[in-house]
Amino acid sequence: xxxxxxxxxxxxxxxxxxxxxxxLRRRVELQDSGEFDxxxxxxxxxxALTDNADNPEKVRQNIIQVALDYLSCGLDPAKSxxxxxxxxxxxxxxxxxxxxxVTVQRLQxxxxxxxxxxxxxxxxxxxDNKKGTPVGFFCYPIxxxxxxxxxxxxxxxxxxxxxxxxxxxxxxxxKFNATYGDTLVEPDILLPDNAACLRLPGxxxxxxxxxxxxxxxxxxxxxxxxxAKVKGMYTDPLHLQVSDPGHIEGNTVFQYLDxxxxxxxxxxxxxxxxxxxxxxxxxxxxxxxxxxxxxxxGDMMIKNFLTAVLQDTLEPIRARRAELEKDIPAIYExxxxxxxxxxxxxxxxxxxxxxxxxxxxxxxxxxxx
Ligand code: TRP
Numbered sequence: 001x002x003x004x005x006x007x008x009x010x011x012x013x014x015x016x017x018x019x020x021x022x023x024l025r026r027r028v029e030l031q032d033s034g035e036f037d038x039x040x041x042x043x044x045x046x047x048a049l050t051d052n053a054d055n056p057e058k059v060r061q062n063i064i065q066v067a068l069d070y071l072s073c074g075l076d077p078a079k080s081x082x083x084x085x086x087x088x089x090x091x092x093x094x095x096x097x098x099x100x101x102v103t104v105q106r107l108q109x110x111x112x113x114x115x116x117x118x119x120x121x122x123x124x125x126x127x128d129n130k131k132g133t134p135v136g137f138f139c140y141p142i143x144x145x146x147x148x149x150x151x152x153x154x155x156x157x158x159x160x161x162x163x164x165x166x167x168x169x170x171x172x173x174x175k176f177n178a179t180y181g182d183t184l185v186e187p188d189i190l191l192p193d194n195a196a197c198l199r200l201p202g203x204x205x206x207x208x209x210x211x212x213x214x215x216x217x218x219x220x221x222x223x224x225x226x227x228a229k230v231k232g233m234y235t236d237p238l239h240l241q242v243s244d245p246g247h248i249e250g251n252t253v254f255q256y257l258d259x260x261x262x263x264x265x266x267x268x269x270x271x272x273x274x275x276x277x278x279x280x281x282x283x284x285x286x287x288x289x290x291x292x293x294x295x296x297x298g299d300m301m302i303k304n305f306l307t308a309v310l311q312d313t314l315e316p317i318r319a320r321r322a323e324l325e326k327d328i329p330a331i332y333e334x335x336x337x338x339x340x341x342x343x344x345x346x347x348x349x350x351x352x353x354x355x356x357x358x359x360x361x362x363x364x365x366x367x368x369x
Contacts (some may be wrong), residue, residue: 004152004155004185005153006042007042011048021259022158022200030157031076031080032079038081040080045085064331083335091346092143106168107138144165184349226311
């Protein structure tokens, strides 16, 4: 069986470091591994609209931002098909059939949906100025199953918050195949392999980077913005004096270092640990951590080091973005071509689905009563 990847993002904002360590970096590695027969990367505008129906312009503008983020991180249209969800209407038709295989109660139990409903303040009580849950939003796990199955994806690289979606997709596949015959492929989730990348906290130490919390470092942030954001980062509230023993647990700077640090960074940025009062030589992150815990290593130093590490990661991305921004029509053309390829794939699966359900009325030659 061929190995096929499908994954994607909602275009509700520019992509940030959480996206990068949680999925983007891995996608590029998977793409370049040559292990996959096909790779589809979807900009999920239709899903973004499920809770942004009043603001399609925001979604539209972010489609191009997300495409720029993808390409500047190294996704290569020659190897990965990048496309826009709503330009593949076959996905919507699949969803409509899958909806009959899922109960309202099962959707209500989906932990990610539950959490997101809470986060958005959707309420059962629609009085006053409270808003109920849009039906489209409630059903988006089903639409996500369409996204995955339309491409016969075997592998879905996503962050852990998407686990309930993949599980629901697998259930839909099993139900479909059991009811109508073997047609759809059950996908596997591929989680980030580094624990620090499972969930990168916001710069304020809150559990997740999110635009609404204003705690993101964006891939497209300038070097100055990154430096300023790291400077203001949450560390260890008990580490008042440089000489005090510091804590690593829950310390955002170390969580970022865990996610971004590479062995070569220690020699390259050794100057970050040279101070007026005290200097250190570190060969790896464990040594930095040990010194921080023992006391004497200040937040300034570890923040300067993190800034240097982040700039190393972000500078090439920023440079590529600047190049790409010179020719936006070319980006649109890349997306248009991607949509064409994606549509052909989804149409083939939809035909399989209609055949399996025997709703291919004019194709099965049964022109009888
Ligand atoms: N829900 C994903 C997100 O919020 C985006 C998405 C839509 C997706 N359809 C998908 C991810 C299918 C993986 C597979 O980022």
